[in-house]
Amino acid sequence: MIRAAALLLALAVPATAQEAVATYGTGPTALMFRSTTDIAVLGPTIQAFTEANPDITVTYEQWGSNALYKLTLDGCQTGDNPADAVLSSGVHQMVELVNIACARPYRSSLTETLSSERIWRNELWGITREPAVMLYNTDLVPPEEVPRTRFQLLDLMRQQNPRYQNRIATYDIEASGLGYLLAFSDSIEASTFGGLLEGFSRTDAIATCCSAEIIKGVAEGRYLLAYNVLGSYVSTQTNDKIGVILPEDYTLFLSRAFMIPKNAPNPIAASRLLDFLLSDAGKAQLFMSGLEWQRDEDESGLPASSERSIRLEPMLLVARDQQRRSLFITQWRLTFGAPRFLTP
Template sequence: MIRALLALLMLAAPACAQEATATFGTGPTPFLLRSTTDITVIRPVLTRFAALHPEMTLTYEQWGSNALFARARADCRNGADPADALFSSAVQQMVWLVNAACAAPHRSAATLALPETRRWRDELWGVTSEPAVIAYNKRLLPAEAVPRSRFALLDALRETPELYRGRIATYDIGASGLGYLFAYSDSLEASTFGALMEGFARVDAVATCCSAEIIAGVAEGRYLLAYNVLGSYAINAAGRDVGMILPEDYTLVLSRGYMIPKGSDQRALAGRLLDFLLTPKAQAMLTRAGLVSGLEEAETALPQSARRPIPLSPALVVALDANRRALLLDFWSDTFHLGTVP
């Protein structure tokens, strides 16, 4: 039964529509970018790129990661007209697409300057640098009371379970490719993983769909804490009583993956967009949007040894192995009231 459900999750029909769209520019050359990044976050960068390319009309489609993956797989398999570029936080899915020969190559001085952990086979590139953080409501939880490591979080759940009951949130890993990636990485990295899942179960922690929704819940006070959410969303919500902590035991660092589908009609333009995103000017804009670094903005110092970049490599394909995914999803569903909101 579980494997059948997983097959549906992995191979869902591409009928799943995008969540939102936006258009940049009015030129005669169409360019389609599909992405998991919220339009409001990426808008300034794309506005600038469109201004530099007046010949182009850029259509931006915002998708959930699993739906985007299903659509990209179907386009690659069927030879349908794909997007001209893909930009996703669920990088294990992007690695799968590259491994399945769904990507077109691109090489430039900008891409070659990336560290090896952020490029693979000249077909996938990590554009951003975003930590997975513990976000908290600053009105309801003083900074000194916020757990600063997974060990401290375990202690807090044991000592004051009623304080946290129904008020800790994280991703629903069945619905979120990014959430699944973080959970999978935790299961490999953390000796605390099993105990933390048990602790979450004891306090009726909530698993729900997406970064923006989770952070909104923290800002509104529905949740005291959010575990393993992207720091970029916490930074953008900093004016809404949201603080963030980089876990001191280790902090996962994600680079969103950019890929050019092999059937793209605008490969050259897709390459120019990638090179633009890697320029100092665009990286500065992405920093202001919270999509680059975020490490210096956190409320705690983090040594280099505690940073765990998620590398773009074939090792991520293992995360999508059906048996591993079935075991992790089964374990996760035993822990959380998936999709419920207190």
């Protein structure tokens, strides 16, 4: 973990506690839906689903990715408290759950429209398409210092500019399953990964569990730059102090993974939710929520050749290998020192 701090939004809340809960619809059929996606972001899409399916009531529980993985695994192994549908940004964790037979298969004309990188064994489906971006505070970072690539970010951190000391943020890879996945993907994809670790150490960068904390910190100017944040959580329309960069050397794209647990009490309702999310109406809702990125080279400057999709495939099991994970986290800690927990 980064030696400066590891900021946990809910330090007093047990790691297994849900973060929020909401109910949509009033129909007689109950559907338990658990997701890592903020209710404020995905809620309107679930509301649209219940309006199109008035016989269904959805209970939406929001969890952190590590806690959701553990809860889903426990439900698979014991049969206790299972969900009907699970949607997670920790897609490596979801691939593992499918691999150990915790999922139900399903096929429809809509699931068959997915590209091969967004479906695995007809038991896991990539619902969204979201870039991992860099953020910067538009008031406090001069235009000439805005990094457009990882190489430029490295150069910026090597300058030892005191303005950036303790003011660069990224995910805590131990507290965030998504953060671990993105960092692990970087370590495979990029020759710059070792340099990034060195740069974060040199600038006493901040590690935190959550997208909301990072984005708020950039907007408020507590952080000047942030690395590897899901772009879907950033709204430049509502906060013009946040600039968004899709790294031009390469940009990782994530598809949140949807699974129907093998012991789901109501798998039919879950399959209806899946089909809705893949339908034109569902995709329109996801686009309005910022969860479905569409490439516009004039806007982003990102050519198609720079896109790197995180595929739903067995290769992600490498990221879940305990020995590999232990070595990776050891490298992280050796670079930054022992973790130190502070309140925000």
